[in-house]
Amino acid sequence: MRLAFIMSELGSGLRRNLTMVISVILVTFVSLTFVGAAGVLQMQIGQLKGFWYDKVQVTIYLCTDVPTNTNCVSGPVTADQKATIQGLLDSPAVKPYVEKWTFESQAEALTHFKEQFANSPMVDSVEAGNLPSSFRIKLTDPEKYQIINESFSATPGVDSVVDQRKVLESLFSWMNIATIVAVGVAVLMIVCAALLIATTIRLSAQSRAKEIDIMRLVGASKTVIQLPFVLEGVIAATIGALLASGAVWAIVEFFMGGYLANGNTGTPIISTTQALVIYPILILLGVVLAGIASAVSLRKNLKV
Structure with a gap:
């Protein structure tokens, strides 16, 4: 009986306040879309950091079949040249600056490439021979990159020496700023959504003041009286959240994964x-947003 009454009151409230309910849906949709976009952007930053960003500070790329500088005119790096580079990494002149290093073969580079670019259309067109083997170096002090560069850039068999963190530092800085902006807008929109939900619930309760008085007289509990109003806000916000989820999916699928x-x-x-x-x-x-906003509004404006 109580459930039927609550559902009846809920339906009545949604019909009477249809315009306000639609407003709540739209504001919730926009605010949560910004929240989702900020989350996606942070996930994208993590994807870009990928396999090596948190582990590698300097990469020594070795020569391949396609020479790009005078070090590689004699062709791909040889076993002797690799041994020379490895010996230099372990030498007394360089070792104090190197915390650890690893060697990545062309086959391993292809495996890591496929992991990092799994969603890219070019992944199936790249072969191991297209990617250089490399020494991945973690420095004891990232500021000492220039020492490694000077020590290896002219070494036979070395194509290039790259400080990966420097390459991506500015990109990640801008992306983090964009995330902060998205979060700021999302917070502002969430506040607007909460205020609109509270206003909608208050107006809905005021429009049914006589019905509420009758319910009090027949001994209805606070829960029975307040629950239909709370559910109005929750249903509207949930629809908005579902629409926001669909919008975030579309952003990832068509904009990020497509364009x-x-x-x-x-x-x-x-x-x-x-x-x-x-x-x-x-x-x-x-x-949660709708539940809290509705409960606070009812407590302040609907004395039961």
Whole structure:
């Protein structure tokens, strides 16, 4: 009986306040889309950091079949040249600056490339021979990169010496700024959504003041009286959260996985599968937001 009454009141409230409910859905949709976009951007930053960013500070790329400088005019790096480079890494002149190093073969480079660029259309067109083998070096002091560069850049068999962190530092800085901006806008929109939900619930309660008085007289509990109003906000916010989840999926699928992946074949892009973790968070956030806003509004404006 109580459940039927609550559902009846809920339906009545949704019909009477349809315009406000739609407003709540739209504001929740926009605010949670910004939240989801910020989450996707952080996931993309993590994807870009990938396999080596947190582990490698300097990479010594070795010569391949395609020479790019005078060190490689004699062809691909030889076994003797690799041994010479390894010996130099372990020499007293260089070793104090090197915390650890690893060698990555062309086959291993291809495996890591496929892991990092799994969502890129170029992944199937790259072969091991297209990628250079390399020594991956972690420095004891990242500021000593120039010492490694000077020690190895002219060594036979070395194609280039790259400080990977320097290459990506500015990119990640801009992406982190973009994330902060997205989060700031999301917080502002969430505040607007909470205020709109609270206003909607208050107006809905005021429009049914006589019905509420009758319910009090017949001994209805606070829960029975307040629950239909709370559910109005929760349902509207949940619909908005579902729409936001759909929008985030579309961003990842069509913009990032489609447009960006096709236009930037050298950039690893997150997939819709990786973004799945964001959707339940958005829905939960919408439900919690509506529940809290509705409960606070009822406590202040509906004395039961």
